[in-house]
Amino acid sequence: MSGQVRRKRHSPAVYRRRRLVALVAVLVIAAGIVWVVVAQPWRGEADAAPRQGPAESSSTTLGTPGPTDTPVPTDSSSADPADPAASDATDTAAEPPPEDAAAAKPCVAADVVVEAVTDQDTYRSGQNPQLSIRLTNQGAKDCTINVGTTSQTFTISSGSDVWWRSTDCQAEPVDMVVTLAAGQSVSSAAPLTWDRTRSNVSTCDSADRPRAPGGGASYHLSVEIGGVASAVSKQILLY
Template sequence: MSAESPRRRPSPAVYRRRRLVLLVALVAVAALVWLLIAQPWRGAAVEKPAPTPTRSTSTPTPDPMPTGVTTPTESAAPAGPSPEASAEETPTAKPCVARDIAVQAVTDQETYAAGQNPQLSITLTNNGATDCTLNVGTSAQTFTIMSGSDVWWRSTDCQTEPSDMVVLLSAGQTVSSATPLTWDRTRSSVGSCDDTGRQVAPGGGASYHLSVEIGGIASTQSAQMLLY
């Protein structure tokens, strides 16, 4: 019988490869166990709450009417959004009477140099003991400029889209125009609204007087202005 040849032992390189494979396997098993326990993917699956939409507000454009007054009813207010009012909040004041309302014609200056255009406004005061309502819309406003007995300009001659605006005037309250009118120092007439060659008012210190009317109540005095 022939003698068996001795069994060869693996080389150190083989031992190192086997240890490396075993270590990788242990790490993979440990990672799998951690994933099953921790389940980190659950946090990513939680839906974020939808952001709450914000409401946009708008502020309504004011009408060029006297400031500091209250509209008695929503239907009487100028076009545009306005706050809703309940029946209890709606004022029940009566219309103003002429004897209680003082209307004043106002100019921004008393003297105007050449090229300066007068700015015209209205001021009114409720001298009565109670609140009252008055239409102060452009449909109820009239500005008249005269030189002696000669009417030079009326705001109603070429007025476009007049509107109503009924407001509540508190007792003792004084209000003024929010936006003045501009007189271009020419003579107005219904038939010359589109005419660029209208007669220019003489200057050189000529005197003109502004009278106003609002809500059917006329100013008791006129406002004088000198044009140069």
């Protein structure tokens, strides 16, 4: 029929553009759906905040402290570096609270073991011995003991000849009563140095005190703390 309008046929490029636009629209819609599912914008801020996981539990258990857990430190800051007395105990063997002090009784010699300790057995020329105390409560109950500088003594002797005593030039000694737990062992946090000289209360400030002979000479360290002396001395050799 001559009056019928014929539709214009589009080129293939037009159809390709239409299909591309439709595909992009589908992808945009799909991306929007995924975002809504993942982001969940309707959730409150409380849910958005990250949840903290449970705190890790500690497997550490409290046991009997070792020799170095509760030191009975020595004082090397007195006027005479060679003759300072041991300082007060700290850390675990600390000053007991009033209730603990009332519960624990004073330590008795039968329940306490005191040992003389040195950092070496032999010392070459120029090496100074480092001296310490080890204290152990071998009793079944906690007890209190004075570990202040007033109650500590280090003595170096050769035979019956006392060469050096820590209290000869001790400065401002003090008391400190601590509670020593049953089975607890403590030792010096910082050793006391013997400068290999002979001590005397009249020569504390002297720079030319007699020096202990070496050449393999034998000396013995004895210690006392809280009124309890070491059962045996510790032998050292000086060269």
